[in-house]
Amino acid sequence: MTIAPWTLRRVEVVSEADIAGLSRVLIDCVEGGSSVSFMHPLTRERAEAFWRNVAAGVASGLRALLIAEDDMGVCGTVQLVLDMPENQPHRADLVKMLVHRRARRRGLGAALMRAAEAMALDLGRTLLVLDAVTGDAGERLYTRLGWTRVGVIPRYALMPDGAFCSTTYFYRDLATGTPPGSQRA
Ligand SMILES: CC(C)(COP(=O)(O)OP(=O)(O)OC[C@H]1O[C@@H](n2cnc3c(N)ncnc32)[C@H](O)[C@@H]1OP(=O)(O)O)[C@@H](O)C(=O)NCCC(=O)NCCS
Numbered sequence: 001m002t003i004a005p006w007t008l009r010r011v012e013v014v015s016e017a018d019i020a021g022l023s024r025v026l027i028d029c030v031e032g033g034s035s036v037s038f039m040h041p042l043t044r045e046r047a048e049a050f051w052r053n054v055a056a057g058v059a060s061g062l063r064a065l066l067i068a069e070d071d072m073g074v075c076g077t078v079q080l081v082l083d084m085p086e087n088q089p090h091r092a093d094l095v096k097m098l099v100h101r102r103a104r105r106r107g108l109g110a111a112l113m114r115a116a117e118a119m120a121l122d123l124g125r126t127l128l129v130l131d132a133v134t135g136d137a138g139e140r141l142y143t144r145l146g147w148t149r150v151g152v153i154p155r156y157a158l159m160p161d162g163a164f165c166s167t168t169y170f171y172r173d174l175a176t177g178t179p180p181g182s183q184r185a
Contacts, residue, residue, distance in 0.1 A: 006068045014055035021074025023047035040160035075103035078112045092125040126175040134166040
């Protein structure tokens with residue numbers, strides 16, 4: 001059996017070291033041309049401000065955060081947004097799925113998704129929704145893991161260089177779907 005070159009943990013108290021590591025991953029993704037809410041160039045100050053806001057959400061139970069680490073520090077992350085209207089208590093949005101370029105294409109993205117699905121079930125959330133840049137690696141990942149593709153919204157966001165991109169919405173019904181961990185990587 002191959003031992004994964006990373007460890008995954010759920011973070012309930014986000015440390016300064018976590019914020020620094022998460023910021024490095026976010027900046028790396030933007031520098032790599034991924035559309036993840038920010039334009040290029042993303043400064044360390046702006047990235048850290050983003051993660052401090054996430055940390056506050058984690059502390060107040062509005063978000064759940066997973067972090068992956070390798071021997072160089074934080075190398076991947078994903079979140080569940082739990083702050084839903086009172087008529088959607090079973091739902092969460094899966095957001096900010098990020099893997100540092102040094103750790104890609106080794107199955108970490110799939111591992112983070114499986115861990116996020118398992119965490120959602122632990123938290124009583126059985127319906128997950130996400131969106132991904134149409135045609136990007138994320139769209140392939142979610143399709144491969146059995147998420148249901150809803151459709152495409154054209155000109156939804158900008159790439160870090162300013163070009164428009166479309167987004168594809170997906171959902172995963174954990175109440176009726178394949179149990180997390182049994183999907184193909
Ligand atoms: C999308 C993203 C999270 C995927 O992370 P990842 O760790 O590379 O994901 P995986 O390794 O599980 O899968 C990625 C690819 O590697 C392949 N792969 C997985 N394990 C592998 C291995 N051991 N050897 C070779 N290839 C492998 C997968 O088949 C997949 O191939 P494909 O993209 O051609 O379909 C990552 O590319 C990323 O962070 N992108 C920038 C941010 C972003 O766009 N996030 C998504 C927002 S919706």
